[in-house]
Every structure is written in structure tokens, then in C-alpha cells.
Amino acid sequence: MQIFEKITAHLENRPTELKRLKEKGRKVIGYFPGDYVPEEIIYASGAIPVCLCHGGNPRPVGAALSVTTRFICPFARALIGDRLIGEQPFYNLVDMLVTPVTCQHLRRAADIWQHHSGLPVFRLGVPMENNEQGLKYYRDRLNDLNNKLQVFTGQAVTDESLWKAIELYNTLRSLLKRISLLRKNSAPAISTIDFIKLNHASFYADPVFMVDILSSLIKELEQSVNKDEKGDNLRLLITGPNIAFGDYKVLEIANELGAQVVAEEFFEGVRYYWGNVEQAGSPVEALANRYLANKVPNGVMPAAASGRYDFIAGLVKDFKVDGIIWYQLLFCETYDIESYYFAHKMKQLGIPVLKIQSDYDVLDRGSIKTRMEAFVEMLNKERSSD
Amino acid sequence: MIDKYLELCGYKPEEIKSQLPRVEKAFTILGLTDFDVERGQERISGFFDTNLKGVRRILGVLVRELVDLTLAKEEGGRWIYSSPPSACADILTAASLGNKDIHVAFPDLLFVLTMGMMFDKLDPIMEAAEGLYLEPGMAHCSLIQTRLGLYARNLIPRAVLQVSVGLICDENPKADASFEEFFGIPVQYLLRSQDKDWEESGRIQRHIEFLAKNLKRMVERVGEAAGGEITDDMLNQARKMARDFSKPMRQILEMGVNCDPPPISSAFVHLMRAINGMPLNRHNHEIAVEGANILCQELQERVNKGEGVVPKGSPRVLHGYVQSYVDPGIVVALEKMGISAPIEEVQLYEPDGRFSPDISGIEDPNYRLAAVLTQASIFNSLPVKSRVTIEACRRYKLDGCLWLVHYSCRPIMSDSYMMKDIVQKELGIPFMVLETDVYDPRYNRNRQLRPQLEAFAEMVKSYKASLR
């Protein structure tokens, strides 16, 4: 598909393009994932938002051990290590970092970035309870971020520029959602690994380019969908705390085993496309509502489990899922706790859950494959006995 | 055997007589055998100076609390629990003052200090937690495992409310949420946002505001669970009770800091601080206050005689972030090597390592507590924490930093190497980071840590010698 080639070429050229824009005075604002840092605010300030979400590679994970201990999750260690070893071009271009304060691992990764590189860092507090007081706090912090960015870029942010940015990102999310929903079909027009790669690309690419390319892609995909075609592969959903750019091991193994992953739900790494910013009221308020209140809570939040379970149970039904893979990053303690409740509840629905742990270690591929093979076999047996 | 143990723990003869049956019953439930009790005797005599009457009396408070909680399932009552950090201890105490049927505890810390530290018999509780869902290999916090293990082994009654304090880590509230899901224990959270930017210091209004409002909600919710409103009078009484213990404790702490040599091991001061942070049942609280006052006098006599735990003029270090709850032997070993550690980082406040925060001009008690909490070193950003440490080392003329990190506590352990980097660059003093588990005796690496401790002691001694 030519479109994927275009995206690859765009991403390859993007660091050079960013360098050029920086020379002209534009700022690159890196931010950590988790869908709490509204790119709209960064974009409206004239800066270029880049979500730093690379992972899956053991090299930076190991490098991070020179400055912190091993009980930090591999994704946070990758963020640290990639900045330390300087081999990740996007990371080297960052002028300022915005980190959502969601978990201790990300919080510390930001500290290490600041300590070792001297970059300015803005810490965006994310209240861990979704209530009125929390929403007000978050909204105030978005205003602080907005002010900080205006000073940093020297460009005023107006309501008009914010609404424009909101419109752009709403379009981007809507396109991703339409593509995602195509996987409901019994013979999905796009694989989940490709969908996640598109989603990941949207964090680094120029959003205008991305909107264009997704618009073309959706036309192609919608034409290619054959609603009568019957796919008989197993249908899996993958969920967990984080799936990073480059961390495709489990998805590849699922493909190798002939199981189709048809849906995903992740806190970090995947752009949240299920809801848009309502274009009413003040833009910052609208952003606060979208990014904190009106969405599935993240699993670090203490009282998130039932909301998250309900959402995923809905996906299971809509996407006709046979089984779930819980992709757990090692030492991500909150999601690990939630995984037990989740598996327990899914069992009541009759949906088996396989938990796969990863430390981005290349050597664990064999054991992960063996466990997934057994899981797929079990699901196939269950299907044939139905 | 048990009566001897109780004697060592400061029980008076008439108390032993009246309470022995309850203690025996509780020890049976807990699976404590004569062998365990004998080992317990050896352990506490090794860790603490049990020649001091005040020490013994205070140790007895832990035994009494353990017995009360263990027999609670038979003896009835409704329980409200919380866990460190002890931001809500006064609220819990206040709830127990208003209703005789309400009892309060930090069950996890209590079991760590008794079944863990005293008897070295926490393993079955930890294993029960691991068998349920806090599996090994994920580096779950052992304090939280203890809490789950207690429920898993059905050792304590289910709480009518769990007060969940998420001021430092994410795991504590998340685990409490899971207890609500699995065991139906209602939770009220005290959360905050740790988004202090590095340029920010001092009293950050948005944090104080957020926390104070949360504290107010907490008072209301605990009152509901206790079946009656918690009034300001009740809260004031609870605070006064806390002060009754903390006042002599503070004097003891200051003796440790200001007297050369310090008259008592800081391992015991640490234990007193742990007890000070927990809500105690009323009768036990009175005994704790009595013990603290006796100890204060005993130590004053030692100071007058110039007696102490290390030779006069010995080097002194800052203990960060906190001592081991389950193995005071680490600090005792350091003292035997001729180095005292009279101050712990967790007891310091910004901006300069003082023992009290700035709460001037704040009248509302919730706002005052919020201001205290937000200025504590442990709740702060890296620059503030490192500034506090540096200034404390200068202010108290310390010769090094021993950073004992609880390996599974992400917020604490993950910045230790940066702390070391910053402090050493500025002061050039020895700074050693040691990873351990401060709650789980299975990872009690006192013996393994010994070579590192010895190396640290040598570094500190030669640093001190180089100053002369």
C-alpha cells in the first residue's frame, strides 16, 4: 500500500524537517504519552508537538540503569535511555518537555531528563480522581501550560488559534476512529499492527499531512471492505498500560499464530481517538473536559477499574472478541494490580485473558510465543466445541 | 515464656497477670510458638536498649496493639484502617474518641513492627499476599503485601473504611482500590498531584488548597463510617493526644541530634516516630506517653553522665530516606562501627532541613496540615529534596549520607542516584545508596549489606579525619 510508504518516508524526513523549522525559530515540544497533554495547546502556540513514545528496544532500557534502578518500567527506562544515548533523533530535537504526572515512573523519567540535559520541563498535574475539584485543578494547570508556552515560544495563543488546533486534532482523531471501526468487520480491512503503526505515526508526523493521508487511506479501506467475506480467524483484543512505537513483538507473534488482533485499548502509546473535544464554551475548559473527564480513566487512577472494565467489555462485544491479551510491562505496579480484577471480571463474561509480561527483552520472544500458542490453541478448541 | 517476653516489654506484674490469657490467645492465633517468643526476646534485646524502662514500656505498646487487633474478630467492634504516611492518623483517632465501638489501626505497619521486626515471622503473611495477586517479580511494595496478606489469611476484621493515603506513591491507593473490589472494603482517598516544577518551592497554594479540601472531605467520610460527625473538639483532642507523645519524643530526638554522644540508638527513635505516626487505642496511647516521659528522664541522666551509643566525637551521618522498619540492626551495626545516624531525611522540611515547616498565618487545621505535608522533604521535587539534604548536612554538621532505599518504592528509590550526584557535587561528603526492603524480613539483607556498611563507615571516618 503506497500510503504506508508515504508515511514511512515522511517520518524518515521529519527530523530533518523539524531541524529546519527550529532554525527558523519554531520550538519542538516533546511530551510523554498517556493522553493528558493536549497537543492543541502546543500547536496553537506555534510550537510543534511530538509525543515521545518509542519503546521495545532493550538498548536504551539497559542504558538507563546508569542513572536509575531497574524497578522502573521498561518504557520509562527507554525514555530515559534514549535521551541519554542520543540515538533517537526526535528526542534530541526537543526544546522543552511536558510530562503528565500520571505515574511515578514517568515523573522520574522527566526528572532525569531535566537533571541530565537541563531542558525546561513542565509538569502537568493529573488529578487521580475524576471529580469537580480534580477537573478544576487540571483546567488551571492547562492554563499554566498555556501561559508557559506563550512565553517560551513568544507567540500569543488566542481562542481562535486554539479552536483551529482543536478542529485539526478532532479531525485526526475522527479519522483514526473510522479506521479503527473497520476492524469490526469479520474480515477486517486493516490489521491492528498496521492500525497501531498509523496511530503511532500520528504522534510524530505533521498533523496536516496525517489528516490528508488518513483521509486517502480511509477511502481505500472503505472500498476494499467486503462485508460478505467471512474471516474465521480468532479475534483478540490487546490491552494494558502501554504499547510503544516499535514495541510490536506481541502483535507480530499473534499474526504468526494466525490469530487476529482486532482491537486495542492502551493508556500510553496509542492516541485516544474515542472522543473529541466539544467545540463549545471556552477552549481550555473544553480541552479539560475531553482530556480528563469525558474518557476512559487510566489504570493508574485508584478507582478506575470498573470504568475501564465496562469500556473494554463494550469493545469485546462490538468487535466480537474471543480472547484478550493483557500486555503488562514489568514493574508497572498499578496495572499489574488491576490485571487481576480485570481477568476475574472477564472470566465472568466468559472471555479468557492471557497476561504477557515484557521487559523489552529480546530473549523472551520464545517464551511469549509458547504461551500465546497455548492460549490460541485453547481458544480454538473452545470455538470448535461451541 | 510469654510472661518473660511481656516483662521485657515493660508490662507490670499485675498487667501480666490480667492480660496473659488474651496475649496467649492472640499469639496462638498468630502461630507464635515458644521458639518464636524466645527469638523475639533475643531480637528486641539486640536491637534496643531494653535496660531502659521507657524503652520496654514503649515496646509493650506494640504488643498490646497487636493483641487488640488480633482478637478483634472475636471481641467485636468496627475498625477503620489507614497506612503510612500518617497524614490521617489524627482523623482516625478522633473517630475512635467519639464512639467506643470504633477502633483504629495501621494494621500493615503494626504487623511489620511486631510479627516482622519483633518475631521475624511475617513470611506466611507475605506469601499469602503473593499467592493471591501481588505476585513476586513485579516489585510490589511489601507494606502493601502485608495488608493484603492479613486479609488473605483472615487475621484481621474487614474495615468499615480504609483511609487510603496516596501522597507519595501510586501503588498504595491502587491496592486499596483492589481491596474494595475484592473484599468490599470501602475506601476514601487522600490524593494530591506531584507536579511541582523545579523552579517552585515553599508553600504552593494550589497544592495546599487541593489537599486541604481533600482532608475536609476525609473528615466527613470518616465521620460517616464511624456513625457520627467528627467535631473540631474531637479533632483537637486527637491532636492533643498526639502532642502528648510527640513532645517527649521530640526531646529525645533533639538529644540525639544535639548531644555528643547521642544517649540512645537512633533505631529506637525511629521506632518511636513510627508509633507516633500510628493511631493508637486510647489505653495503649496512655502507656506510650508514660513510656516516652520515663525514657526522656532516663536519657537526660545519660546525657548528664556523658554516656552514649558511640564514643564522643564520633562521625554523624544523615539517614535517608528512612530506616528499616523490620531490621533496626542496620543502624545498630553502624553505631557499633562508631557512626551515629541521628537524623532521617523523612523528618526534614524545606527550605533548609529544619524540623518544623512554615505554617505561620494559617488558621484552618486542614490548611495547616496541608502546608505541613507539602513542605516535607519526602513529598518534594528533586531540587527541593537535595537542597534540604545539603542544608541539613551543613546545619547539623553531618559527615555523610547513608541512603537506604526501599527498592519497591518507586518514588523513593528512583531519585536516589540523582540525590547522590547532587549532594556529592556540592558537599563532597561520602554518600552511599543501599537497596533493601524496609518491611519484608525475607529480603532482610543486613548481613549482605554489612560489607557495604563497613566500607561506608571507613569512608566517613577518613572524611571526618581529613577535616581535622
Ligand code: SF4
Ligand atoms: S507502563 Fe506503567 S509504569 Fe510505565 S510509564 Fe506507563 S503507567 Fe507508568
Ligand code: SF4
Ligand atoms: S510504595 Fe513507598 S510510599 Fe507507597 S506504600 Fe510502599 S513504601 Fe509507602
